[in-house]
Structure formats: structure tokens, C-alpha cells
Amino acid sequence: MRALAVEDDARIADDLAAALTAAGFRVELTNDGEDAWFLGDTEAYDLVVLDLGLPGLDGLAVLKRWRANDRTMPVLVLTARGTWQERVEGIEAGADDYLPKPFRMEELVARARALVRRAGGHAGALQEAGDLSLDTNRMGVALRGLPVQVSALEYRLLAYLMQHRDRPVPPTELLEHLYGDDDSREANALEAVIARLRRKMGPGVIGTRRGFGYFLEQA
Amino acid sequence: MRALAVEDDARIADDLAAALTAAGFRVELTNDGEDAWFLGDTEAYDLVVLDLGLPGLDGLAVLKRWRANDRTMPVLVLTARGTWQERVEGIEAGADDYLPKPFRMEELVARARALVRRAGGHAGALQEAGDLSLDTNRMGVALRGLPVQVSALEYRLLAYLMQHRDRPVPPTELLEHLYGDDDSREANALEAVIARLRRKMGPGVIGTRRGFGYFLEQA
DNA sequence: CCGTGCCTGTCAGCTTGCTGTCAGGCTGAC
DNA sequence: GTCAGCCTGACAGCAAGCTGACAGGCACGG
CATH class of the missing domain: 3.40.50.2300 (Response regulator)
Structure with missing residues (x-):
């Protein structure tokens, strides 16, 4: 000091x-x-x-x-x-x-x-995985430093994957976290969200392990 | 506040x-x-x-x-x-x-x-974001240096957005800080205040991120 | 005590863009 | 080969948000 x-x-x-x-x-x-x-x-x-x-x-x-x-x-x-x-x-x-x-x-x-x-109490809340980084304070997403526009639902999905980036997250768990227990949604809804995100961010960001779930690709 | x-x-x-x-x-x-x-x-x-x-x-x-x-x-x-x-x-x-x-x-x-x-991370009484500046000592608002007449409620809203200008502020949080928990108000009340402010100050001052909240546009 | 003017919540109708569904195609596992 | 799991583009429904109009409320001055 x-x-x-x-x-x-x-x-x-x-x-x-x-x-x-x-x-x-x-x-x-x-x-x-x-x-x-x-x-x-x-x-x-x-x-x-x-x-x-x-x-x-x-x-x-x-x-x-x-x-x-x-x-x-x-x-x-x-x-x-x-x-x-x-x-x-x-x-x-x-x-x-x-x-x-x-x-x-x-x-x-x-x-x-x-x-x-x-x-001293102003710490930045940046989380990273591979090329992806999200600012949990600003609710912003960036890819290789460039900002990416995402919706609230998409952001929540990314945030959850980021929080559990050390393992693949099964679809059931993601569905429950995004929508709660009301299983009114078809399982396909989740796949649609993933697809939209992949279209925005290109390949090499969100990975799939068939039978296990989704994960963020590490560096 | x-x-x-x-x-x-x-x-x-x-x-x-x-x-x-x-x-x-x-x-x-x-x-x-x-x-x-x-x-x-x-x-x-x-x-x-x-x-x-x-x-x-x-x-x-x-x-x-x-x-x-x-x-x-x-x-x-x-x-x-x-x-x-x-x-x-x-x-x-x-x-x-x-x-x-x-x-x-x-x-x-x-x-x-x-x-x-x-x-909020600021030392002086003058706080700025983009074209907007607030004088917290006199409760005054100015746009590009020109004073703008705002009501007490409108000022509180601007002050809160200014205080948290590094992130979008969700409507629920704004409602709580403007009115308290007595959810007697329709959610629409907030939108009305925002609309009135936008009419006074024109576009490019208060921004919306759908699903996330409101924010002050930066430079 | 009565107007007057401003503030602000409510309402209705509208725009916008998010998001779930569907249909069909693809692919890895066995 | 075949099948379950996964992907994707198209599309329609819907909810978040916007706005103008209006009226009740409150302070203020006469």
C-alpha cells in the first residue's frame, strides 16, 4: 500500500x-x-x-x-x-x-x-474457457475478445456450462436448470438453443459427448 | 437509491x-x-x-x-x-x-x-456516462452540458442506473429500488418512466437489453 | 375552499425478436 | 445395417418491451 x-x-x-x-x-x-x-x-x-x-x-x-x-x-x-x-x-x-x-x-x-x-472491493468477474469468456457482472459474452450478442436464455446456458466446465453436463440437468421442473418443453428445445449458439459462435466452442452431454471446449 | x-x-x-x-x-x-x-x-x-x-x-x-x-x-x-x-x-x-x-x-x-x-467506484460529485452527467450534490441532470428537467422519481432511476452503469439493471431490481417490495405497482409503471425519460432525452441515452435490463449508453 | 398544473400509475394496442415445435437429415455405436 | 441420439432450418406463437392517452392524486397559490 x-x-x-x-x-x-x-x-x-x-x-x-x-x-x-x-x-x-x-x-x-x-x-x-x-x-x-x-x-x-x-x-x-x-x-x-x-x-x-x-x-x-x-x-x-x-x-x-x-x-x-x-x-x-x-x-x-x-x-x-x-x-x-x-x-x-x-x-x-x-x-x-x-x-x-x-x-x-x-x-x-x-x-x-x-x-x-x-x-479495494471492486473485483472483475471474468470467467474463461478456451476462446470464450463471459463477464458475469456485465452479463456479456466475448469470443477471442470480440463481443457476441446473446439472449438471456442463451447466456444462462453458457453461464451454467462455464460453471461446470470440468465435466459434460447432461441434457436433463440443463433442461432442469434452464426451465425448472415443468417438463412441458420438448427435449428438442435445448438442442435448438445449442444450435443457435453454435451458429453465432462457430465450431470449437460448445462440444458434445454423445450420451453424456454438452461442455465448453477448453483451450 | x-x-x-x-x-x-x-x-x-x-x-x-x-x-x-x-x-x-x-x-x-x-x-x-x-x-x-x-x-x-x-x-x-x-x-x-x-x-x-x-x-x-x-x-x-x-x-x-x-x-x-x-x-x-x-x-x-x-x-x-x-x-x-x-x-x-x-x-x-x-x-x-x-x-x-x-x-x-x-x-x-x-x-x-x-x-x-x-x-459505485466514483470519487467526485459529477458522474458521467456517455452524453449524460449527473450532479449528485445538486440532484441535477445534464445532457451534452445542457440541463434537463427531471422529476424526483426520474432522477432516482437515472441515479441508480448511473451507480450501476457497468451492467444492465433488471426491471425487478429497478422496481425494488424505486418502490420497495410492495408490488402494488404494475410492472408497466417502470416502462412508463423509461418512456418519459427517453422522450425528454432522445435516443442513445437509456438502452435496453431484452431479457437483461436497462443501462446507460456509454460514450 | 377551490382551481391549476405537474407527477405518475394504469390501460390498451402495438412492435419486435426470442424461443419452442416440427419435420427431416445426419452420425456414431453396436 | 439400423437405430437412438443429435443437428438444423423454417416457422408460428408468444412474451417483453414501447408508446400515447387518460385520470387520480398531490402540492401550491389564490
Whole structure:
């Protein structure tokens, strides 16, 4: 974890660096607004602790310029001024949290951890088998990187095959999963769906093991 | 956006509901810890405001049980007790933010907005998708920079689509977040809102993936 | 207290494209 | 060879979604 601390009071800066380092961050320090803006704009930090009272360039202005530039790292704002208007202003400028001075280092560390924890929670859900990949979040299908248009039913079928890509899935199981227990459908319905998918994606994607079921061809 | 407010002081609860509603949330209230736990565990909220001093079940315990159960919605904790130790404890229990009583409603709303923004992966108050941009601070909508007049309901819909702009949002989910579970509405109500929005904003803004849901068209 | 205007849910009719069925052909297993 | 299992193109039915019209509800101002 990489952290940037922007603080012009040398003594507080030292304490900050010590506390964040102890918490497992690799800390960089600066006491100048211009510097801070440049670093935050060009480097990839997991966390920024930003003091508002700065020489050079005001902290709020720095923050706004970052946000306007799509820099989305978590920013924890420090300030000596503590009125609620200023806190609201800071948060609306794009701060993720706001801590009035004086504060306890323990609290700062706890909040810093919470921010980093929250920022980390965006994992991509990509599943692959051979040339085929499906994005379970976006509900999208791609073949060799090229998007393929599929219907909801077709997608569910692919998703189920993907989930069980280590074995052939028997038609009965697929039917049950796609339609539930109401066996009103002819078994042929499933074959039709498979055929349509194969027409869209060409051969070498969905395989058949006669008597066992369907599967996704691996690389 | 759907919010749960857990607060046993009736007067504060009313104020909370009013402020959050004005900020564009659909608010549900409870004053009981057990209730709160059940709701938060079974319903899909975009934000929870949680008071710690509760009858039934302590707020911190509720929060911990949610987190242990993988409920990851943003939680903003309120408390009368304000020592830094308690704040640290709250954050380590899984709170995303912490506000000591007494507080200003303006600040709470600002923090609530920041939390929801961050949960969607965005830092600033301005969120964009294609030609559309939302100002979450002012509840304003603009198309190619020109302001568009939308109703509160329409705004909530756009905000929710914006929040989840990386995937198509199924109608059932939209209905739940706009109206709650009282399925007194015909499904067609949603389609009517979509149609009205499309008439205001023209084509190329709200897209449909048949069988999957609605989404905001990207650049 | 009464209009007025806006918001929003319901309804009916329509378009669109998904999907099950059918008929017929193909093929691997025995 | 023969048969069950599987494939495929065509087609019609149907459900998801769209839209314009309308009316009840609610806030607001007079």
C-alpha cells in the first residue's frame, strides 16, 4: 500500500509518517500544494492524507483538480478549521473522509484502513474457457475478445456450462436448470438453443459427448 | 437509491427521513435492532444510517453480524458517545463512516452521498456516462452540458442506473429500488418512466437489453 | 375552499425478436 | 445395417418491451 501525506506542519507530518508506516503503508511526504497536486496526478497511491492549510496551492483546490482529472484514490482530509460547513464543502469537493484537528493517530489509522478497504472491493468477474469468456457482472459474452450478442436464455446456458466446465453436463440437468421442473418443453428445445449458439459462435466452442452431454471446449 | 435508517429517537428519525428523502433516497425506518438486522440482511439497500444506542440489539452487534454475513452496503454510524476509542471500534466493526451526535443534517447528507458515490467506484460529485452527467450534490441532470428537467422519481432511476452503469439493471431490481417490495405497482409503471425519460432525452441515452435490463449508453 | 398544473400509475394496442415445435437429415455405436 | 441420439432450418406463437392517452392524486397559490 502506497500513501501520500500532504502536511506542512513538520511535527504532525512526522507523526503521520510514523503511524501510517506502522500500519503497513509505504509513505511519501510533501508540504507543498503544487507538489502534492503533481504527485497525486501522476503517481498511483492507494491513499492520500491531505491537510487543507497549505502554502502554494490550497488543499481543496488540489483535491478538486484531482477529481476533475478522474483521479479516484481515497482522500482523507485534515483540517484545523472544524465547522460543519467546511466539512460539507470538503466532502462535496470529493473527499472520502474528513478529520478535524486535533485528532488521535489511532483514529486516523482506523479511518485510513476503512477507506482502503472500501476502495479495494471492486473485483472483475471474468470467467474463461478456451476462446470464450463471459463477464458475469456485465452479463456479456466475448469470443477471442470480440463481443457476441446473446439472449438471456442463451447466456444462462453458457453461464451454467462455464460453471461446470470440468465435466459434460447432461441434457436433463440443463433442461432442469434452464426451465425448472415443468417438463412441458420438448427435449428438442435445448438442442435448438445449442444450435443457435453454435451458429453465432462457430465450431470449437460448445462440444458434445454423445450420451453424456454438452461442455465448453477448453483451450 | 434505497436507504435504511435505524434510529430510536423518533424526532431524529423523522429529520433523518426528511433529509434523506430530499436528497433523493427512498427511506425506510426502523427503531429496533433485531428488525434492523433482519432488514439489512434480507433487503438490498444502497445505504444504511445506523444509530448505536438501540433497544433489542446493539448497533455494533448488528453491524458485525451484517459484515460477517457478507453484507457490504455502505454503513454510516451515528452515536451520542463520541470518544475516539469508540469511533475506532465502530470503524473496525465495519462502519464506512462515523458521525458523532449532535450533527448537522447537511453534513450527514454530504457524507451519505460520498459513501454511495464511492460504493459505485466514483470519487467526485459529477458522474458521467456517455452524453449524460449527473450532479449528485445538486440532484441535477445534464445532457451534452445542457440541463434537463427531471422529476424526483426520474432522477432516482437515472441515479441508480448511473451507480450501476457497468451492467444492465433488471426491471425487478429497478422496481425494488424505486418502490420497495410492495408490488402494488404494475410492472408497466417502470416502462412508463423509461418512456418519459427517453422522450425528454432522445435516443442513445437509456438502452435496453431484452431479457437483461436497462443501462446507460456509454460514450 | 377551490382551481391549476405537474407527477405518475394504469390501460390498451402495438412492435419486435426470442424461443419452442416440427419435420427431416445426419452420425456414431453396436 | 439400423437405430437412438443429435443437428438444423423454417416457422408460428408468444412474451417483453414501447408508446400515447387518460385520470387520480398531490402540492401550491389564490
